Amino acid sequence: MTLILQSLLDGLIAGSIYALFATGLTLIYGTLHFINFAHGELIMAGAYLAYLFMIPPLSFSPFLSAGLAVLGIIGLALLMDKAVFRPLRNASPLLLLIASLGISLFLQNLAQAVWGAEIRTFPFSLERGLSFGPVVITRVQITILFVAAATILFLYLLLKFTRAGKAIRGVSDNPRLAETFGVESEKIIRNVWILAAALAAVGGVLYAADTNLEPHMGIINLVRAFAAVLLGGTGNVWGALIGGFVIGLSENLGVLILPLGYKDAIAFFIIIILLLFRPEGILGTRWGVR
Amino acid sequence: MINYVLHIVIISEIFALFAVGLQLQIGDTGLYNFGHVAFFGLGAYASALLTVHGVPFLVSLVLSLGIAGGIAWLVGFPILRLRGDYFGLAMLGFAEIMRKAFLNEAWLTRGPMGIPGIPRPSFFGFTVKGLPGFAVLYGGLLLLAFLFVHHVVRSPLGRVFHAIRDDEYSATAVGKDTFRLRRVSLVIGTLLAALGGVLWAHYITFISPSDFTLNETILVLLIVVLGSGWGIPGSILATFLVIGFQEGLRFLPLPESFGRIVAPVQQMAFGLVLILLVMRQHLKGLGKGEQLAED
Amino acid sequence: MLKIEKVSKHFGGVWALRDCSLETRDWPAVGLIGPNGSGKTTLFHVITGFYTPDAGHVLFDGEAIQSLPTHKIVKKGIGRTFQISRIFETLSLMDNLLIARKHVTGEAVLPLFTSWKKVKEEEDRAREKALSLLALMGLEAKKDEPAGNLSYGQRKLVELARTLMLDPALILLDEPAAGINPTLIQKILTVIHALKKEGKRFLIIEHNMDVIIRLCDWVFVLDAGSVIAEGPPDIIRNDPKVLEAYFGK
Numbered sequence: 001m002t003l004i005l006q007s008l009l010d011g012l013i014a015g016s017i018y019a020l021f022a023t024g025l026t027l028i029y030g031t032l033h034f035i036n037f038a039h040g041e042l043i044m045a046g047a048y049l050a051y052l053f054m055i056p057p058l059s060f061s062p063f064l065s066a067g068l069a070v071l072g073i074i075g076l077a078l079l080m081d082k083a084v085f086r087p088l089r090n091a092s093p094l095l096l097l098i099a100s101l102g103i104s105l106f107l108q109n110l111a112q113a114v115w116g117a118e119i120r121t122f123p124f125s126l127e128r129g130l131s132f133g134p135v136v137i138t139r140v141q142i143t144i145l146f147v148a149a150a151t152i153l154f155l156y157l158l159l160k161f162t163r164a165g166k167a168i169r170g171v172s173d174n175p176r177l178a179e180t181f182g183v184e185s186e187k188i189i190r191n192v193w194i195l196a197a198a199l200a201a202v203g204g205v206l207y208a209a210d211t212n213l214e215p216h217m218g219i220i221n222l223v224r225a226f227a228a229v230l231l232g233g234t235g236n237v238w239g240a241l242i243g244g245f246v247i248g249l250s251e252n253l254g255v256l257i258l259p260l261g262y263k264d265a266i267a268f269f270i271i272i273i274l275l276l277f278r279p280e281g282i283l284g285t286r287w288g289v290r
Numbered sequence: 291m292i293n294y295v296l297h298i299v300i301i302s303e304i305f306a307l308f309a310v311g312l313q314l315q316i317g318d319t320g321l322y323n324f325g326h327v328a329f330f331g332l333g334a335y336a337s338a339l340l341t342v343h344g345v346p347f348l349v350s351l352v353l354s355l356g357i358a359g360g361i362a363w364l365v366g367f368p369i370l371r372l373r374g375d376y377f378g379l380a381m382l383g384f385a386e387i388m389r390k391a392f393l394n395e396a397w398l399t400r401g402p403m404g405i406p407g408i409p410r411p412s413f414f415g416f417t418v419k420g421l422p423g424f425a426v427l428y429g430g431l432l433l434l435a436f437l438f439v440h441h442v443v444r445s446p447l448g449r450v451f452h453a454i455r456d457d458e459y460s461a462t463a464v465g466k467d468t469f470r471l472r473r474v475s476l477v478i479g480t481l482l483a484a485l486g487g488v489l490w491a492h493y494i495t496f497i498s499p500s501d502f503t504l505n506e507t508i509l510v511l512l513i514v515v516l517g518s519g520w521g522i523p524g525s526i527l528a529t530f531l532v533i534g535f536q537e538g539l540r541f542l543p544l545p546e547s548f549g550r551i552v553a554p555v556q557q558m559a560f561g562l563v564l565i566l567l568v569m570r571q572h573l574k575g576l577g578k579g580e581q582l583a584e585d
Numbered sequence: 586m587l588k589i590e591k592v593s594k595h596f597g598g599v600w601a602l603r604d605c606s607l608e609t610r611d612w613p614a615v616g617l618i619g620p621n622g623s624g625k626t627t628l629f630h631v632i633t634g635f636y637t638p639d640a641g642h643v644l645f646d647g648e649a650i651q652s653l654p655t656h657k658i659v660k661k662g663i664g665r666t667f668q669i670s671r672i673f674e675t676l677s678l679m680d681n682l683l684i685a686r687k688h689v690t691g692e693a694v695l696p697l698f699t700s701w702k703k704v705k706e707e708e709d710r711a712r713e714k715a716l717s718l719l720a721l722m723g724l725e726a727k728k729d730e731p732a733g734n735l736s737y738g739q740r741k742l743v744e745l746a747r748t749l750m751l752d753p754a755l756i757l758l759d760e761p762a763a764g765i766n767p768t769l770i771q772k773i774l775t776v777i778h779a780l781k782k783e784g785k786r787f788l789i790i791e792h793n794m795d796v797i798i799r800l801c802d803w804v805f806v807l808d809a810g811s812v813i814a815e816g817p818p819d820i821i822r823n824d825p826k827v828l829e830a831y832f833g834k
Contacts, residue, residue, distance in 0.1 A: 099568040106561030109554035261394035268383035275380050276368050446691030453673045453684045460671035464685040465659035
């Protein structure tokens, strides 16, 4: 029973981070209609950038480091779009996907060339956490939950009440609407990249705080995010948010039945099952005919 | 020096088999299989385990191809219902699950420790020793595979593959059972990948789960994209180029401090080349893969 | 020959077809008209098995085919063209036609190596037939060109020729005359008339009433997914119900 409660809590924390990854990815998918493999590397780069600011010689505070990392990743995402995705705006989703695989490979190995392949952790002391009965939560984890919740609230307000946010939601919910935006659409796309990159960077920093950093951390998180996107219905921001929590919980509860080594495979199982058994939501549009 | 060259040739021959399989799927049929490495790994693991437990090489080769082909055939039932990027992603998921299985089913695969001491290929009382022997044997098998695929691609079967690549919907409308045909392409490509995997295991003599990751998939994808437009010979040529670059750098007398970053820098270069190739729309021979989407 | 019995199909709450019934009886060429969105193309998709109807039956020569997959329906003798031609763009015209055959020995792996001779014979025979069809369309000079190079109208001809390769008993044409010049329309009309004489049957969606009158022996009018009127073309065009469907009250 304790084990289940602890797993629920861990799943909730992981889920809140995955929700950040997933909302960003679904915004990109909803507006640009391709699976951006490099989203995982935005997450990874966010974590490493924050790490760079936290360690000597800079030794900034964690919050300042995270803030700077977010700005850096926004820049990286905009650069990616300008250099690669923009020239391919009307290419087939498969070409875009392959290009994003190239970016992913490039950034992963850039990180490895700079920082090496070894696993690193943020320079916090891992102080013992608070206990609620038998369930333990660390201060870092409380901070994670708080930051994730604040980010989600911020995203909600942005999408709900600002003009730019409403435009994004409009395009993401209904691709056909994109056409009516015409010249505006490039501006919307830029805003989407900013938002997605910020979410990825915040999530990446939180993820690294909860676990650790290594150059190849992007891929598995991309996969989790994509599973969450499919769960929520592609392009659906709040669906992806809930999807993120579902993935976090199923991973942490799943290992109670499955061997621990398969934890990272759970998101893949979910993806395959979703792709196969949601014929209307996903396949329906694929088979659209004229 | 000659040994370096031979080593590069042998690795290229192995990867060429792997790449030709993917070229058939992506280039000729429009099946964007991002999980091709799973079958390379399955071939390698199956034959390694069989021969380590005393099964003769030739029997093991046939059995391993059968296992990999059979699994592709089964996996095809659910996953071939998908198309385009979704198909690719589901295959990628399958490949990652396979890798986790290699890693976690230690009772069978020894997990991360891998399988050492895989015997050299031997048949009819003759054991392949030395690099020239490998280069000739593997080259011969590559030639056979090339002739086989060449014959298939130029046959009515190959024509239907191309039709499916161009417009699957239309192929159905002229009476083609595209599900069966796509599965045939998947299985043929898989057999080639598995053959590559078997040859890899018996040449390197040690395999572990880290040999079969997404990076290997991206590497062959790069090869196929690089060779696209020139069909099967294009893939083979591109393999020698890419593998020559990758393996060749390893033997340059680089200073120790630089040695650590050689591999990542190489991969970065591959990433850049892949991006540039896509951007130059260098994909003449590649199917559009999205013909089914709404016009 | 073809009988549609109370077929319904809906997409997310919108009925594309609702209790749609029609029968082609012995008419050599039957027209299908109706305003945009009335369900004509959906009906074609249902007949050819791209969509499975939510209710109702499709009978072809008395046999229910509504739950068969497309490739089996095609093999039973129903061929079709698409509203916007779908040809194999990287394939040559010849290969486009050679694809369209019912039983091809060379489309499986083993026979490619064991019965190469039979494969070759089939190819030669099919090539001859394809050549004569391309000649019929006036496209034999372009037989080795990639189909992607063709003009809009020529694509329609290739698609029709490709359909004819299968010797279908019933041919479904989705707007054969739309968007092409009068000379090509004339060409298509001549071909269809010749085929009618050979005993082929047609079901034709077309907005051009002139074409309908010249080709069809009977016309069904679809509106909002149901048949609202039927009759000979020159009478049906003045039917008040039809005018209402097209132009409102």
